[in-house]
Amino acid sequence: RTLNKQNLNTERIVLLGKTGTGKSSLANTIFGETRLKINHFNDSNACLSQSETKTVDGRSLTLIDTPGFFDPSRSEKLEHEMLSCITECAPGPHAFLIVLKAEKFTEHEKAVIAQLCEYFSEDVLKYTAVVFTHGDQLPEGMKIKDFVNESEALSDLVRKCGSRCHVIDNKYWKNNQEDEYRSNKFQVAELLNSIEDIVTENNGGYYTNEKLQTLETEIQKEENRVRKSSENLSQEEIRKQAKVNIIKRHMENAQKSWLKYFVGFAIITGLFAIVSLPKVWGPPPQGGAKQLQGGRGVKRGKKQTKKKKRLDTASTGRPHKRSAGDEA
Structure with a gap:
């Protein structure tokens, strides 16, 4: 792995997560408008990443929306999806966003993280922030770090990602003026600051x-x-x-x-x-043929001996005995 400082005019950001976590909607929320197709990867034939570039708060951002990485139903397309992803973000992304729903962290989510590190490396987490969607599912008054601390596995993941975690809600937090924390505008600003921190902490370079x-x-x-x-x-x-x-x-x-x-x-x-x-139609094995022939030969010999004895007995009426004259 090396660091590069070329092409820093645009920051390339890769969104990773299962299908249905809200990656496309997150990208549109960051852009402040619809630029990426929602449910783009529901089509079983679609297996390519899509990307869009826009200036946000004075910074040029390229957001790369990937297919549902590591979904069991898409395992046969994984190689094509990874090729599409790394082609879009070449020569390397400045940041990865792991997108999860604000719900229970299951074994499958753990496997997603393990495969991410396996495909790239453990160092990839130095360039990563965790973004939770469906923020409306958080209990009233709870912040995302409180939610994370309830799970040992989630806490470990966020810690490896430099304690960078954020929450949005693409549906209900669009124009929330009552609670600043539960506002997409506030959360996107915090997320952009985290991305800037990632670039700064890695000396202005990108992962490659x-x-x-x-x-x-x-x-x-x-x-x-x-x-x-x-x-x-x-x-x-x-x-x-x-x-x-x-x-x-x-x-x-x-x-x-x-x-x-x-x-x-x-x-x-x-x-x-x-x-x-x-x-099936060929001759029997040679060893077996010999054995059969040998067996028949022995049996035939025994029959011939018995037959000879019967003949000797029949000619005299009794078994032949030698007399004294015979000896002379």
């Missing part, structure tokens, strides 16, 4: 790793190709098109790799099945 840096290099090369073929596009449009091309190319390569693996596996499985088939 080798994968993100490699992807950024690839995007820049693609930008040059787009620029040559489309001279009338702005730099923003060129970069957007370059990202689309990169995602499409990686997905096509992934599908080709999967197909090769499937065909190879099918061939190997078929050969194994053929080799393992019993030889």
Whole structure:
């Protein structure tokens, strides 16, 4: 992991969380207007991140709304979703927002955090704030830090994130003038301050790793190709098109790799099945044939001995005995 101070004119912020936690609505609340599609990822075919950029309180913010990461129903699309996410935030995000509902912190939420750290690294939490939605579910007079302290697991998570946690309500706190704390305007201002603290604490840089840096290099090369073929596009449009091309190319390569693996596996499985088939119409094993033949031979020998004895007895009427004359 390295820190970078390039492209600081716009702060890139990634929103992570399960489907239905209110990530898209949170982005729109921060922007102060509807810029991202709500329920964008309810379509089972949608698996790409969406991003929008706007100046908020004098700062240029790019909010990257991700699909429902780590949802069990979306596990087969996770690689595509992660590719889309890191392409949108390349060369790296200045901050991550883990979006949770203000309700019980379950084992599944714990797994989300574990997978986040596994995919990026434990250092990612240094660039992270926790944002709770559905703030109206908090008991009257309770603040979000009081809610967090009721759960050991939540307390541990927020502590690892520099004790940065906030709460909003995209539905009921839009124009709340009676209680300043239960006001989206107040909470968004506090959240923006936390994002600024994250950038400052990390020396003005952003989170990155080798994968993100490699992807950024690839995007820049693609930008040059787009620029040559489309001279009338702005730099923003060129970069957007370059990202689309990169995602499409990686997905096509992934599908080709999967197909090769499937065909190879099918061939190997078929050969194994053929080799393992019993030889129903062929001759019996040689060892078994010999054993049978040997057994018949012994049995036939015994019958012949008994037959010879019967013949000897029949010719004399009694068993043959040698006499003294015979000895002479």
